[in-house]
Amino acid sequence: MxxxxxxxxxxxxxxxxxxFLVVNIQNLVRSIFLFFVTIFSLAVMFVFALAxxxxxxxxVIYVGGVLVLMLFAxxxxxxxxxxxxxxxxxxxxxxxxxxxxICLGLFILLYSAISSADIINLPWVKxxxxxxxxxxxxxxxxxxxxxxxxxxxxxxxxxxxxALIGAAHLARKEKGx
Amino acid sequence: MIxxxxxxxxxxxxxxxxxxxxxxxxxxxxxLIGIEFMINAAILNFVAFGRLDKLAGGGQxxxxxxxxxxxxxxxxxxxxILNVYKHFKTINPEKIDSLKN
Amino acid sequence: MEILNFSAKTLxxxxxxxxxxxFLTFPIIQLGKKSIGATVSISNITxxxxxxxxxxxxxxxxxxxxxxxxWFSIGTRLFTAGVLLNNLSVLMMVLVSGISLLVHIxxxxxxxxxGNIHKYWAYLGLFCFSMMGLVVADSLLLIYMxxxxxxxxxxxxxxxxxxxxxASQAAKKAFIMNRIGDIGFLIGLIIIYTQFGTFDIVELxxxxxxIDSASIIDGVWxxxxxxxxxxxxxxxxxxxxxxxxxxSAQFPLHTWLPDAMAGPTSVSSLIHAATMVAAGVFLLGxxxxxxxxxxxxxxxxxxxxxxxxxxxxxxxxxxxxxxxAYSTISQLGLMIAAMGIGAYGASIFYLATxxxxxxxxxxxxxxxxxxxxxxxxxxxxxxxxQDIRLMGGLRKQMPISFITMCIAAAALAxxxxxxxxxxxxxxxxxxxxxxxxxxxFKKLVPYLLxxxxxxxxxxxxxxxxxxxxxxxxxxxxxEAPSAMTRVLVVLAFFCLFIAFSVNPLSYEGSWIFEGFIxxxxxxxxxxxxxxxxxxxxxxxxxxxxxYKIYGRNSPKTFPDNGFIYRFSNRxxxxxxxxxxxxxxxxxxxxxxxxxxxxxxxxxxVSFLSLIVKNLAAISxxxxxxxxxxxxxxxxxxxxxxxxxxxxxxxxxxxHYLITMLTVxxxxxxxTYFI
Numbered sequence: 020m021x022x023x024x025x026x027x028x029x030x031x032x033x034x035x036x037x038x039f040l041v042v043n044i045q046n047l048v049r050s051i052f053l054f055f056v057t058i059f060s061l062a063v064m065f066v067f068a069l070a071x072x073x074x075x076x077x078x079v080i081y082v083g084g085v086l087v088l089m090l091f092a093x094x095x096x097x098x099x100x101x102x103x104x105x106x107x108x109x110x111x112x113x114x115x116x117x118x119x120x121i122c123l124g125l126f127i128l129l130y131s132a133i134s135s136a137d138i139i140n141l142p143w144v145k146x147x148x149x150x151x152x153x154x155x156x157x158x159x160x161x162x163x164x165x166x167x168x169x170x171x172x173x174x175x176x177x178x179x180x181x182a183l184i185g186a187a188h189l190a191r192k193e194k195g196x
Numbered sequence: 197m198i199x200x201x202x203x204x205x206x207x208x209x210x211x212x213x214x215x216x217x218x219x220x221x222x223x224x225x226x227x228l229i230g231i232e233f234m235i236n237a238a239i240l241n242f243v244a245f246g247r248l249d250k251l252a253g254g255g256q257x258x259x260x261x262x263x264x265x266x267x268x269x270x271x272x273x274x275x276x277i278l279n280v281y282k283h284f285k286t287i288n289p290e291k292i293d294s295l296k297n
Numbered sequence: 298m299e300i301l302n303f304s305a306k307t308l309x310x311x312x313x314x315x316x317x318x319x320f321l322t323f324p325i326i327q328l329g330k331k332s333i334g335a336t337v338s339i340s341n342i343t344x345x346x347x348x349x350x351x352x353x354x355x356x357x358x359x360x361x362x363x364x365x366x367x368w369f370s371i372g373t374r375l376f377t378a379g380v381l382l383n384n385l386s387v388l389m390m391v392l393v394s395g396i397s398l399l400v401h402i403x404x405x406x407x408x409x410x411x412g413n414i415h416k417y418w419a420y421l422g423l424f425c426f427s428m429m430g431l432v433v434a435d436s437l438l439l440i441y442m443x444x445x446x447x448x449x450x451x452x453x454x455x456x457x458x459x460x461x462x463x464a465s466q467a468a469k470k471a472f473i474m475n476r477i478g479d480i481g482f483l484i485g486l487i488i489i490y491t492q493f494g495t496f497d498i499v500e501l502x503x504x505x506x507x508i509d510s511a512s513i514i515d516g517v518w519x520x521x522x523x524x525x526x527x528x529x530x531x532x533x534x535x536x537x538x539x540x541x542x543x544x545s546a547q548f549p550l551h552t553w554l555p556d557a558m559a560g561p562t563s564v565s566s567l568i569h570a571a572t573m574v575a576a577g578v579f580l581l582g583x584x585x586x587x588x589x590x591x592x593x594x595x596x597x598x599x600x601x602x603x604x605x606x607x608x609x610x611x612x613x614x615x616x617x618x619x620x621x622a623y624s625t626i627s628q629l630g631l632m633i634a635a636m637g638i639g640a641y642g643a644s645i646f647y648l649a650t651x652x653x654x655x656x657x658x659x660x661x662x663x664x665x666x667x668x669x670x671x672x673x674x675x676x677x678x679x680x681x682x683q684d685i686r687l688m689g690g691l692r693k694q695m696p697i698s699f700i701t702m703c704i705a706a707a708a709l710a711x712x713x714x715x716x717x718x719x720x721x722x723x724x725x726x727x728x729x730x731x732x733x734x735x736x737x738f739k740k741l742v743p744y745l746l747x748x749x750x751x752x753x754x755x756x757x758x759x760x761x762x763x764x765x766x767x768x769x770x771x772x773x774x775x776e777a778p779s780a781m782t783r784v785l786v787v788l789a790f791f792c793l794f795i796a797f798s799v800n801p802l803s804y805e806g807s808w809i810f811e812g813f814i815x816x817x818x819x820x821x822x823x824x825x826x827x828x829x830x831x832x833x834x835x836x837x838x839x840x841x842x843x844y845k846i847y848g849r850n851s852p853k854t855f856p857d858n859g860f861i862y863r864f865s866n867r868x869x870x871x872x873x874x875x876x877x878x879x880x881x882x883x884x885x886x887x888x889x890x891x892x893x894x895x896x897x898x899x900x901x902v903s904f905l906s907l908i909v910k911n912l913a914a915i916s917x918x919x920x921x922x923x924x925x926x927x928x929x930x931x932x933x934x935x936x937x938x939x940x941x942x943x944x945x946x947x948x949x950x951x952h953y954l955i956t957m958l959t960v961x962x963x964x965x966x967x968t969y970f971i
Contacts, residue, residue: 027198031206038210038233042217047225054229061236064206065259067198070243073259077239080263085232085270092274093225117955118219122212124962129208131969138200148250156256163253168261175261182268189275215958219951227951293948 027067034060047093055086069150072157203244211237224277224287228270235266308352309364309380315348315390316429319397322422326415334418339401342425346398349390349429356387363435363499374494381435381498384813385582385645389432389575392649396571396656397425399784403660404563406780407667417457421567424450428572432579437486437496440580444482444540447576448475451568455560467556474553478543482580485536488529489587492520502586509586534592537584538599545577545629548603552872554626558618562663565618569625570655578629578648581636593637600634601745603627606869608752612759613866616683617662620760623868624709625655627753631724634746640727642813647720650797654708654717657788661702664777664785665691665764672774685760690769697782699765701789706761708792710754710836716797721750722829723810729828747832754836758843766847 037056044050058081065074138144150156164172210233217230239262246255277287284292322338329337356362365379401421408414427446434440449472456468490496493507501507511520518527541547546554546569554574558565568574581588581596588596607627614620628651635644669682680687692699708717728743776782790796797808867873945956 024198027202031202034206035209035213038213041229041233042213042221042226047223050226050229054232057233058236061210061240064203064240065243068203068240068243068247070246070256070259073239073243073246073256073263076260077263080267084267088271088274089225089228092278115220117959118216118951121219121955121958121962122216124966125215125958126208126212128962128965128969129212130205133201133204133208136201138204144200144248147248149248150246150250154250156253159250159253160256160260163257167252168254168257171257171261175264179264179268182272186271186275189272190278219955219958221951289950292950296946296948 023067027064030060030063030067034064048090051086051089051093054089055082058082058086069152069154070156072160200244200248203240207237207241207244210234210240222288222290224280224289225274227289228273228277231273232266232270235262235269239263239266305360305362305364308355308362308382311348311352312380312382312390312433315345315352315394316426316433318342318345318348318426319422319424319429320426323419323426326419326422331415334415335405338418338422339398339405341422342394342398342401345425345429346391346394349387349394352382353387353391356382357384365435365497368436376438377436377497378439379435379497380433382433385579386433388645388649389579390429392575392652393425393428393432393572396652397421397428397567399656399787400563400567400660403566403663403781403784404561406778407563407663408561413457417454417561420450420453420457421564424454424568424572428576431576435498437489437498437501437584439496440498440583441479441482441486444544444576444580445479447573448472448479448544451475451557451573454564454568455557457560457564461559463556464559467553467559471553471557474550475543478540478550481536481539481543483536485533485540488525488533488536492518492523492525492529492533494523498583502584506586530587530589531591534588535595537580537587538592538596541577541580541633542599543577544580545574545633546626547577547599547630547633548606549871551603551607551626552868552875555619555622555868558616558622562618562659562666565622566656566659566663569622570659571652574625574629575648575652578632578636578644581633582641582645585636585641593639595637597634597637597742600630600632600637601742601749602630604630604634604749605745605752606630608749608756609865610868611756612752613862615686616681617666617685617688617760617764618659618683620685620756621655621658621662624658624753624757627749628655628709631721631746631749634742635724635727638728638731638742640724640731642810643720643723643727645813646723646797646810650708650716650720650792653788653791653796654705654715657701657705657785657792658709660781660788661698661705661785664698664781665695667781668695668774668777669771672771685763688764688770689767690765691774692765694769694774695765695776697776697785701782701785702765703761704789704792706757709757710840711750711832712836712840713833714794716792716794718829718833719794719797722832725750725832726825726828747828750832751835751839754839755843758840759847762844762847766844 034057037053037060041050041053041057044053059078062074062078065071065077214230214233214235214237217233218227221227221230239259242255242259242262244255246253246257246259249255280292281287286292318341319338322334322341325337326334362382363379365377368376368378370376404417404421408417411417424447427443427450431440431443431447434443452468452472452475455471456465458464459468486496489501492511493501495501495507499506507520511518513519513527513530517524518530539550543550554569557569560568604627607623607630611620611623611627614623628647632644632647632651635641635647665688666683669688672678673680673682704715708715711717711721725743725746728746732740732743777785864870945952947953
């Protein structure tokens with residue numbers, strides 16, 4: 020075991036633990052902050068997958084955008100919303116059982132699929148060019164965005180615009196409400 | 197190097213956790229967080245496989261796009277949650293059962 | 298007499314007319330107006346009487362007419378019905394129709410004003426019809442039928458005033474006791490038929506008939522038809538005799554007769570003096586050849602005992618009709634005893650004379666009762682108008698009744714120059730002659746009979762003196778209406794010796810006696826003189842003695858508290874004895890059966906119904922819970938399945954998600970692992 024693996028596993032564990040906690044903690048604010056931890060650990064794992072730009076993008080967008088958005092939306096909403104939230108998640112209901120069962124089942128399914136799939140020895144994996152440690156991924160991403168993936172890029176930007184307008188419209192205050 | 201299957205496992209576990217949150221949480225925002233986890237798991241998968249793709253760089257590109265889309269989705273979802281609260285006076289998905297029967 | 302020369306066929310038709318004429322009273326009264334009852338019945342009985350007289354004159358000592366028709370058949374056996382006219386039949390016909398006629402005329406004024414009088418005439422007619430039928434029937438079966446009819450119509454007549462409890466009880470008692478006798482008759486009938494195969498009287502009892510030709514060999518009674526142990530011969534005789542006992546009120550079946558005095562007096566006189574009670578003696582006369590020595594001895598014993606017993610009871614009775622009732626029982630005992638000792642002719646002779654003077658006694662007593670009742674209602678008094686202790690001095694107020702009753706009493710007592718003297722002496726002398734050949738108990742019989750006749754004298758004298766002599770107790774009692782008194786006078790004539798014999802002192806000269814077979818005993822000349830003399834002398838002494846006691850209203854000399862008095866007054870406690878022995882147990886059994894029926898049978902029924910109810914409840918439960926439950930269960934199963942399925946549509950997003958993912962996961966698991 021070299022240091023690389025240890026760090027990786029540590030951060031993997033952190034991801035999972037914090038994700039688990041996010042899901043199980045009653046206090047919503049704390050769970051949202053733990054969500055931040057998850058995102059951050061995930062970004063570290065991205066780094067181990069040699070996707071450094073993605074990692075940074077992830078942190079910036081999620082922590083700086085999504086998380087803040089959630090926090091603001093949560094904090095600045097009505098009192099009823101807050102109180103309703105507090106009372107909502109109390110007891111462990113039987114539905115949770117089913118949910119748990121499904122999730123575990125799915126996980127077991129996926130685990131078995133993954134472990135039985137000999138990925139290393141897949142032909143296209145063998146014949147692939149892996150990204151090296153010293154490659155300039157940002158440079159590659161920039162090039163690919165403007166050449167190969169131009170259409171998706173444009174679509175995404177239109178989509179962002181739509182989302183922006185839609186969200187703004189949806190969240191408007193009604194006259195007299 | 198970290199084997200690919202490990203990444204996939206972590207991704208699968210995260211996905212399941214996110215699914216659990218979606219299926220069982222009584223709070224719409226927590227459901228939203230679950231959805232986020234699921235999206236992030238997919239992104240992790242993208243990135244893991246993207247490591248092998250130097251030529252086209254598809255993995256990383258689509259991871260990027262996914263991140264963007266997730267963020268947009270969160271924004272819209274929050275707006276929807278706000279409207280749902282206005283209409284149903286609650287954001288407990290168990291209480292919003294006008295589709296019942 | 299051969300003055301009238303009718304063919305046998307005409308005589309038979311006449312006899313049928315004589316029988317049926319009184320019967321027709323009944324339908325005519327039913328169909329027509331009620332007021333014609335009297336005229337119809339009297340004219341019918343007159344027709345019957347005239348027909349009887351005509352037949353009598355043609356048949357008596359001349360010929361025997363027997364005519365039969367086929368009646369019915371059972372299998373191969375044929376039964377006949379017919380008319381037998383011999384001396385006995387025609388004598389009885391005249392007797393019955395004659396006395397019935399007189400009683401009819403008497404009833405015109407005795408029953409006047411009674412509301413149900415049309416029924417009375419109807420019953421009277423029916424009774425006469427059945428009695429007439431009885432005496433001319435030629436088959437034992439026919440006699441039995443008329444026997445029962447006589448019993449039934451006498452029941453109707455005794456209970457004529459049925460609103461009185463005593464009358465209806467007495468009628469019931471009479472009928473029941475008669476039925477007991479009828480059983481005996483029936484047993485006798487069955488034995489006769491089994492042995493001989495026929496019911497015909499002439500075939501059976503005629504001279505040289507089947508009974509005479511049947512022989513007894515080694516204890517077996519053999520006839521041409523079959524054979525049976527000889528004991529059955531005695532049994533048959535006793536059985537028929539039981540029938541006679543009931544009908545003629547002998548001990549032990551005599552208690553109905555005094556109670557039957559609750560009926561109208563005219564009925565009492567007709568039924569209990571002249572006709573019905575004589576039917577028993579008549580039957581014995583008809584079947585006389587059947588009896589063997591054992592039965593004859595039993596007949597004698599019972600007859601003598603009854604005569605003695607009834608006479609002792611009559612001594613202490615105070616109701617005028619009861620005295621006469623016990624007197625009837627006593628005289629019947631005399632007749633039955635005479636039959637038993639073989640004095641057939643004497644018995645029938647006494648039957649005829651007794652009919653007249655007893656009827657007269659009853660009718661005269663009825664006149665007295667009638668006038669006293671009238672006086673009672675007129676003056677609004679309350680007293681028992683039949684109690685002789687409350688009567689007296691009626692001889693000046695009711696002279697005709699007095700004289701006629703005296704004549705009848707004399708006849709009953711057997712005083713000379715009356716018909717009773719002749720007939721009683723016939724029996725007494727015959728009894729002494731019969732007893733001469735025997736020793737032991739049989740010697741006692743004539744002495745007892747004599748003693749009984751002395752008792753008879755005493756009680757009838759007592760009756761006459763208490764009722765008619767002495768100072769009049771009530772002022773203003775008048776003589777009975779003429780319809781009654783004329784009948785009394787006619788009857789009084791027949792109580793004198795002239796009607797029966799030219800010779801007042803010797804019975805053998807009587808024409809009746811000559812009509813019947815003589816007693817087969819040796820004639821002792823001395824007895825024919827001594828016995829009448831002694832008996833008459835002592836009778837006159839007794840009359841004088843009774844006159845001394847009762848005639849002058851002197852205070853009683855006989856104590857009425859002693860045991861003997863009470864024993865006699867209560868009729869030897871036989872009534873109470875029967876009540877204890879038979880009536881009470883029957884009532885107890887009846888109550889027991891009622892309780893049994895109520896408790897046990899009703900209990901069983903209600904228990905069964907309870908079981909059924911419970912079964913019904915169980916079925917109901919079963920039906921309700923199990924069957925309905927099954928059906929409802931299926932319905933609710935369907936409903937719950939629907940509900941369950943419906944729950945999937947909860948409207949909850951997360952549930953939908955869970956469902957979808959469950960399917961996917963399960964699918965994958967199933968596909969890849971199983």
